Amino acid sequence: MASNRGVVYLGPGKVEVRSIDYPKMVNPEGKSIEHGVILKVVSTNICGSDQHMVRGRTTAPKGLVLGHEITGEIIEKGKDVEYLAIGDLVTVPFNVACGRCRTCREQQTGVCLNVNKGRAGGAYGYVDMGGWVGGQAEYVMVPYADFNLIRFPDKAQALEKILDLTMLSDILPTGFHGAVMAGVGVGSTVYVAGAGPVGLAAAASAHVLGAAVVMVGDMNPERLKHAKASGFEPIDLTKSDKLEELIEAVVGVPEVDASVDAVGFEARGHGAQATTEAPATVLNSLMAITRAAGGIGIPGLYVTEDPGSKDEAAKQGNLRMRFGLGWAKSHRFFTGQTPVLRYNRQLMQAILHGRLPIAKAVNATVISLDDAPRGYHEFDTGVARKFVIDPHGMLKKKSA
Structure with missing residues (x-):
């Protein structure tokens, strides 16, 4: 055999x-x-x-x-x-x-x-x-x-x-799906959370879809350096607790047309909280920076159970989200595995x-x-x- x-x-x-x-x-x-x-x-x-x-x-x-x-x-x-x-x-x-x-x-x-x-x-x-x-x-x-x-x-x-x-x-269809479902198009300002492979695939997809500027946020210096070398605007999340400030420094306003969560459930906080795991940080920050009636694509993985989490709610797949903020801003959320x-x-x-x-x-x-x-x-x-x-x-x- x-x-x-x-x-x-x-x-x-x-x-x-x-x-x-x-x-x-x-x-x-x-x-x-x-x-x-x-x-x-x-x-x-x-x-x-x-x-x-x-x-x-x-x-x-x-x-x-x-x-x-x-x-x-x-x-x-x-x-x-x-x-x-x-x-x-x-x-x-x-x-x-x-x-x-x-x-x-x-x-x-x-x-x-x-x-x-x-x-x-x-x-x-x-x-x-x-x-x-x-x-x-x-x-x-x-x-x-x-x-x-x-x-x-x-x-x-x-x-x-x-x-x-x-x-x-x-990863390429997954990044592309996140960008498409966030509504990225010609002239869009876009923020991608995470400079790992899926995040970079989402950023490359946003360019192909016609985005005017694509920002990629992370805390890893090597990944941010590579993102910049690939033609994206790096956002160093260790620099501030407020993502809005970091976005405004690049595009002049504290918001974007579309955003993509390429991190998922093992997310960490920003700024002074960069070493602390905070499962809903990315989703909450994207609701804060995405314009009213904008879109949020979520190809980053979220699980029904996270037994290794230090957060008791997250162990059961529950997240402390500011969903009311997303509702008030009429955001479009799109989640789930990509239909490749x-x-x-x-x-x-x-x-x-x-x-x-x-x-x-x-x-x-x-x-x-x-x-x-x-x-x-x-x-x-x-x-x-x-x-x-x-x-x-x-x-x-x-x-x-």
């Missing part, structure tokens, strides 16, 4: 590369399926959402194979797969979606009704998301392949741009035609599968990098 290795979560702060089962055409309940494919993983990325689990901030079980950002080559397919072929290089949305339920038909693939018995929505290698095996591995099975996968039209061209195209599985299929084809075209050099914006850095634990450790220290795992040595060993 063919072998397989993958990145396995072993408890808070600990991941290892271990031998895992070679994928089979079965769903998490063990039922045989014929609508799936087996991929040789070409690239698979470490995501900030993975870090939440590895830090012990979720109920993720030990033994979970991690990884929901996957690009791969089809090496086997079920008999019901009609429109894809062996050898195709494809991008995999992190959403597992059936394509048949009401929400999938509405392009709300982040909350598919059929792939997870516990709740709406499924994902690879993630806690409470249906039990689908993760793709930080040499090989992985992808179900409902005809619906979920997009084939790159020119394989050689795709491999040349693989560091950009690998971002199609999650709504965006990834158009974003693929933008990449292939040189309009969106996302790998440079997020500082994509290739590492081997064996180096994945090191990548997790370095990413957790806040380095300004997006780690791309290369399980089979098919990528160019370079940073973007």
Whole structure:
């Protein structure tokens, strides 16, 4: 039998590369399926959402194979797969979606009704998301392949741009979704909370959508330096407790047209409170700076339970929000997992035609599968990098 290795979560702060089962055409309940494919993983990325689990901030079980950002080559397919072929290089949305339920038909693939018995929505290698095996591995099975996968039209061209195209599985559509749902358009002033990979993807998306100025807030000097080098206005949140003052220093008024929360539930305070975890800080600050009738996109992850929080309310998923402020200002809030299929084809075209050099914006850095634990450790220290795992040595060993 063919072998397989993958990145396995072993408890808070600990991941290892271990031998895992070679994928089979079965769903998490063990039922045989014929609508799936087996991929040789070409690239698979470490995501900030993975870090939440590895830090012990979720109920993720030990033994979970991690990884929901996957690009791969089809090496086997079920008999019901009609429109894809062996050898195709494809991008995999992190959403597992059936394509048949009401929400999938509405392009709300982040909350598919059929792939997870516990709740709406499924994902690879993630806690409470249906039990689908993760793709930080040499090989992985992808179900409902005809619906979920997009084939790159020119394989050689795709491999040349693989560091950009690998971002199609999650962070680029996620950042784009946050910007679109916040209402970013031509001439918009935009603030993005968080200079990690999703925040930088949101900022790059805002530029593509026509924003006049894009500010990115963080407390990490290295990430702020990289944001500035990427063409965004850095906002150092250690400088003031009042985000309005920092915004006014850039655009002349203490407000923006649209804002994006790319931080999520592990947020910290601003200014003097920068070292204190405050789960609702970002949401409250965005309501303060977003103009009346403006929009707030929230692609940053929030969980139904946060057992590792020091805040008793947050342990149950409850946040101390100034919702009345948002209501009074007629804000639009848009939350939830990004429906990747709504965006990834158009974003693929933008990449292939040189309009969106996302790998440079997020500082994509290739590492081997064996180096994945090191990548997790370095990413957790806040380095300004997006780690791309290369399980089979098919990528160019370079940073973007």
